[in-house]
Amino acid sequence: MKIAPSILSADFTKLGEEIKEVEAAGADYIHIDIMDGHFVPNITMGPLIVDAVKKVTNLPLDVHLMIEHPERYIHEFAQAGADFITIHVEADKHIHRTLQEIKKLGVKTGVVLNPATPVSAIENILEEIDMVLLMTVNPGFGGQTFIHAVLPKIREIKRMIQAKNLEIDIEVDGGIDTKTAKLCKEAGANVFVAGSAIFGRTDRSLAIQELRSSIGN
Ligand code: DX5
Numbered sequence: 001m002k003i004a005p006s007i008l009s010a011d012f013t014k015l016g017e018e019i020k021e022v023e024a025a026g027a028d029y030i031h032i033d034i035m036d037g038h039f040v041p042n043i044t045m046g047p048l049i050v051d052a053v054k055k056v057t058n059l060p061l062d063v064h065l066m067i068e069h070p071e072r073y074i075h076e077f078a079q080a081g082a083d084f085i086t087i088h089v090e091a092d093k094h095i096h097r098t099l100q101e102i103k104k105l106g107v108k109t110g111v112v113l114n115p116a117t118p119v120s121a122i123e124n125i126l127e128e129i130d131m132v133l134l135m136t137v138n139p140g141f142g143g144q145t146f147i148h149a150v151l152p153k154i155r156e157i158k159r160m161i162q163a164k165n166l167e168i169d170i171e172v173d174g175g176i177d178t179k180t181a182k183l184c185k186e187a188g189a190n191v192f193v194a195g196s197a198i199f200g201r202t203d204r205s206l207a208i209q210e211l212r213s214s215i216g217n
């Protein structure tokens with residue numbers, strides 16, 4: 001079980017300290033939300049921030065690309081220090097090719113599905129994927145409400161992975177708190193992104209601890 005705080009909800013006037021705090025509190029990954037104002041309505045950060053984050057932490061960087069044409073930026077994010085690059089299946093017409101590119105750069109591959117995208121969309125490329133990210137909100141903003149209709153998709157992808165005898169992490173992102181993390185864990189998820197449930201609290205250590213105990217970890 002891994003906890004990945006999303007820095008989207010961190011205080012950007014002291015980002016370095018915020019990251020060090022969650023690292024000390026036992027976070028497993030740092031989740032970085034890249035938004036381009038096209039694939040999603042919001043604009044956030046780019047490779048420059050990934051590079052800066054890399055300098056202040058030893059934790060693996062989980063870079064979630066919510067951008068059109070992710071294939072154009074793979075090199076930049078790899079160079080900036082991404083350990084995982086996750087791309088949306090809805091944003092890439094040639095996703096198999098992009099996954100090969102990511103692997104060639106020595107970075108772990110992730111594929112993301114919006115709530116309305118069926119898991120069958122990635123059935124034929126599962127062998128190329130290290131992590132499947134199921135969005136549990138519509139991407140674009142922190143602090144949204146968890147969409148319960150995604151739970152059956154977690155079970156479905158878990159079955160699909162097991163049937164193919166593959167080792168692929170199942171990550172969930174959006175509206176994750178102690179209650180929803182538990183539901184996702186029961187459905188088969190093992191990587192939990194949380195923005196407001198961690199950075200929205202004054203005691204981040206307690207927030208991570210509570211999340212962990214909710215998933216029996
Ligand atoms: C939403 C982002 C999330 C976001 C989660 O589009 O992908 O990573 O930061 O924030 P919370 O945990 O507040 O829903």
Ligand code: ZN
Nearest residue numbers: 006033064173
């Ligand atoms: Zn995200």
